Amino acid sequence: MWLPDLTAASGPIYLAVADALEGDIRTGALKVGEKLPPQRELAYQLGVTLGTITRAYREAERRRLVRGEIGRGTYVAPEEMEVSPLIPREDRTSDLDLARNFAYPHLNPDLGKGLGRLARMPGIDRLNGFVPSEGLSSHRELGAQFFDFYRLDADPANVALTCGAQHGIQILLQALFKPGDAVAVDAFTYPSILNSAPHLGLRLVPVPALRNDAGDFLAMDPEALAGAARTQDVKGVFLMPNMQNPTTHTMSIEERQAIVAVARHHGLKIIEDDPYTPFVENCPFAFGMLAPELTASIASTSKLLSPGSRVGFVHVPRSYGVAVRNLIGESTWMASPITAELIAGWVRDGTFARTLAAKRQANLVRHAMACEILGREAFQGGSDKVFGWYRVPDRWAARDLEADLGKSGVAALSARYFQQGERSPAPYLRLTFGSIVGDIEFRRALTILRDTAANRGSSTGFRPIA
Known part of the structure; x- marks a missing residue:
């Protein structure tokens, strides 16, 4: 059993344990894949509280030294982390891609035509210099127009340009919170925040969702959020109210109001990130309308028009405006005014509206295929x-099903990519509808999924769904 040498330790015990763990990994005293002692046993051997060891293991996981899963334990992680399957690769390892959520990039506007129009624009040279970190006023007005699709009446004075939504998330986490703060997230949430927040010194607190009679995921449980605020000193909450990633749920107005009531009672700051909202029909008002004094909102053009442009927008309460501008300046100086003007031209000439309509229609076709092949x-x-949140027939086989699909050339993501820290195996895969170009290939990918799940379900004694 591994026991750290704490005889020369000073400062917080949990950091001393994490430092000792890191030292023993670096010297080879602990090998990759080696199992660490159970937290309760290590606490007993060292004569410290269980909470101290829990914090130590959490700190070690933040440093990417260990990884853990409920029911299996905590293990020394490989020195070099595997490349995330969410990151696109130039060699396009699979054309049957149900993993990455690119939302029909083959229907994006013609870049050549867009750049040609941009080149003919009078005064284009003004875009080839430094601009304010928050962006030009005309581009902040563009951002306010984009927020109309998110049911948010945005003030251009409170809008700033970012280099996409992920940059926006990092900027807002830094502007609204300080290192050591706890931020609530959904129990299944956007993978990027699971990696970025801990590296900013923030502690993520997973909060479970409500469920309906059919077992579908609903909004974050407001009572559980209130409990996290009381017992774990949560300072804020990160939400995806429309088409929650990965569960797909769109919050009702009642669900939003319940979260707002908790946030106001406990003084929680809210970040709402909704990259897919323009696809959603009849979504309620944004949190930025329901609780404008608490809410920072994010919009992005990547899933709608052009991921290569790296243009996103944040809308924040006025009190955070200076912090946001400074953080943008310190991280990238500014989002590109050239690509912002490219997007603005597509909005002005109707290209954005036509592109969104085409993508919505394509998604109707793909969703119908998924219902036909997999069962609604x-x-x-x-x-x-x-995208869809697919229920895996065998509770313990989601990761294995993901691996089996990979052997057949189909990429999909199991629930583990959307969970924080130690996690119980969850019987779900996220299936994206728009990354595969052709309908024939999309149908083939779903057919392979259906047949693979059925075979695995039969071999383990479980009956496949639908």
Whole structure:
């Protein structure tokens, strides 16, 4: 059993344990894949509280030294982390891609035509210099127009340009919180925040969702959020109210109001990130309308028009405006005014509206295919959702099913990519509808999924869904 040498330790015990763990990994005293002592046993051997060891293991995981899963334990992680399957690769390892959520990039506007129009624009040279970190006023007005699609009446004075939504998330986490703060997230949430927040010194607190009678995921449980605020000193909450990633749920107005009531009572700051909202039909008002004094909102053009442009927008309460501008300046100086003007031209000439209509229509077709091949009851989602949350027949086989699909050339993501820290195996895969170009290939990928799940379900004694 591994025991750290704490005889020369000073400062917090949990950091001393984490430092000792890191030292023993670096010297080879602990090998990759080696199992660490159970937290309760290590606490007993060292004569410290269980909470101290829990913090130590959490700190070690933040440093990417260990990884853990509920029911299996905590293990020394490989020195070099595997490349995330969410990151696109130039060699396009699989054309049957149900993993990456690119939302029909083959329907994006013609870049050549867009750049040609941009080149003919009078005064284009003004875009080839430094601009304010928050962006030009005309581009902040563009951002306010974009927020109309998110049911947010945005003030251009409170809008700033970012280099995409992920940059926006990092900027807002830094502007609204300080290192050591705890931020609530959904129990299944956007993978990027699971990696970025801990590296900013923030502690993420997973909060479970409500469920309906059919087992579908609903909004974050407001009572559980209130409990986290009381017992774990949560300072804020990160939400995806429309087409929650990965469960697909769109919050009702009542669900939003319940979260707002908790946030106001406990003084929680809210970050709402909704990259897919323009696909969603009849979504309620944004949190930025329901609780404008607490809420920072994010919009992005990547899933709608042009991921290569790296243009996103944040809308914040006025009190955070200076912090946001400074953080943008310190991280990238500014989002590109050239690509911002490219997007603005597509909005002005109607290209954006036509592109969005084409993508919505394509998604209707893909959703119908998924219902036909997998069965409508096999996944949570809808015709206005660009991915589905597929229920795996065997509770313990989601990761194995993901691996089996990979052997057949189909990429998919199991629930583990959307969970924080130590996690119980969850019987779900996220299936994206828009990354595969052709309908024939999309149908083939779903057919392979259906047949693979059925074979695995039969071999383990479980009956496949639908």
